[in-house]
């Protein structure tokens with residue numbers, strides 16, 4: 001008999017007795033939501049963060065269903081917000097084992113049009129701060145919670161490696177994110193903390209909604225990836241279970257592509 005439910009997976013309590021802090025849930029299509037559900041199904045205790053009261057109102061009804069230990073207001077562009085949220089978490093959790101960083105943001109105007117023209121100093125600052133620096137800030141804040149080691153996973157995209165038209169300064173931020181991930185992995189290896197990234201193929205989430213040409217990109221991908229389909233959020237969640245668990249105990253500083261093979265392709269024949 002299969003243990004599978006709703007496209008989910010059951011490995012038999014892989015995260016029993018473990019605690020995971022999950023950032024980046026905006027709604028039920030968020031990649032972080034699929035990750036949270038998968039961790040919950042494997043027995044993990046969960047805590048969540050959201051940026052600002054307005055997002056909190058949308059996120060609370062959703063995450064409540066997973067009986068969280070804490071749901072914290074944490075805008076990662078503010079050191080005070082990070083310090084405050086982690087102090088609040090300390091009240092309920094002396095330690096935790098897993099940090100999921102699933103946060104990315106660029107001002108909308110920077111994600112369409114000519115890179116040379118739309119990449120203002122302000123767009124660069126905001127995008128790199130929220131999307132890349134935040135991994136360093138959150139990992140530093142998580143370190144004292146991981147005295148016996150732990151696992152940090154962040155979400156990246158192919159635009160870090162190759163030019164994806166209109167991804168623009170987000171691609172620059174993802175390149176910085178992946179490099180930061182490697183420096184963190186090297187630095188924190190001695191503390192038993194592993195740091196890895198999942199480079200996910202395109203998925204229709206809030207962050208992908210309203211992106212010009214997104215539908216066309218998804219349709220084209222579905223024909224051209226080696227697996228001849230697109231990924232879904234649950235594909236990312238499965239890979240995240242692996243990276244966060246003991247299955248990946250000797251894996252750190254890695255970018256794991258969960259993209260139906262898209263990133264191995266060179267020229268794709270039109271035939």
Ligand code: NAD
Nearest residue numbers: 024025026030031051075076103104155202203205206207
């Ligand atoms: P999403 O919109 O559901 O998640 C993005 C999250 O970032 C939201 O929950 C939002 O609240 C959070 N966020 C934005 N600014 C923040 C701030 N200042 N402080 C704290 N949180 C902030 O979309 P998603 O697609 O699930 O994105 C999650 C991650 O996956 C992002 O890093 C994104 O770049 C990455 N990713 C997405 C795709 C895709 O096609 N959807 C592909 C590869 C990688």
Ligand code: 0WE
Nearest residue numbers: 104105106107108157165166167202207208211
């Ligand atoms: O990382 C992302 C999306 C990131 C994102 C999306 C938005 C839209 C709303 C960051 N900031 C914002 N700011 C907003 O105001 N992806 C990997 C999805 C994505 O976005 C693209 C893509 C793909 C794929 C943008 C252009 C081209 C391709």
